[in-house]
Amino acid sequence: MTRKIGTEEAIKRWNRFADAYAANHTELGDIHKEVFLNPAIFSLIDTVKNKRVLDAGCGEGYFSRLLAKAGAAVTAVDYSPRMIDIAKERTPDDLPIEYRHGNCEDLNMLEDKSFDLIISNMVMQDLADYEKAFQEMHRLLTDRGCFIFSILHPCFITPESGWEKSKDGKKLHWNVDQYFYEGTYEQKLGERENMLFFHRTLTSYMNTLMKTGFMLEGIIEPKPSEEMLKKYPSFEEDFRCPDFIVFKLKKR
């Protein structure tokens, strides 16, 4: 674990990992997004029809396309140029999505109060300066606009967490350690890439959001639905503890 690595290094790694990451995504995202995150995020949205929506950290763009298909005018930003290229390749010309290269910690190319809704799906744990990113989301929202974001659940996915298994491989319980460490840790994603994650406590997230000027409107620790369990029975174990948390905030 090291506290010193910043967003620039994290993005280099996302850029190298972009093709492998995208290969794992259909038009519903990857399997975790299909089972947990898409239903949770959409349950927190009233309607996106005719709304101006920012997808902050859009990756290969599947969520931007879902939003645009539901009637939103979407601006999608990612700091990895390769992710933006893939997102553009995957987007039919008739979908109203404008892809921009940009860092969520400083989106000065976008005007104040230009979005009714901001979605950021699994990004805030990937950038170093979450205070700045939250300030940018606040600046970009219209008055009373909403910011919905998902992250790895910081109480359960920590720099040292994982299943305690019996000798025969049975999952006994989920271990959590180093919860109060705040900083970078590495985790292998895919075959080769060691990705960087930035851990913060739930207290830090909540206090920073309130200090930035957000009010909490909703919170979900997603569990698999009956329908999803039928499709993917192995997610039964996700009734034991959550991997993700989703917040809905309103600009004060």
Ligand SMILES: C[S@@+](CC[C@H](N)C(=O)[O-])C[C@H]1O[C@@H](n2cnc3c(N)ncnc32)[C@H](O)[C@@H]1O
């Ligand atoms: C886990 S992926 C999620 C992508 C997409 N939201 C999705 O749900 O498929 C994280 C994405 O955030 C992007 N990212 C990380 N830090 C960023 C930053 N500071 N500004 C903009 N994008 C960033 C990465 O390039 C990557 O595409």
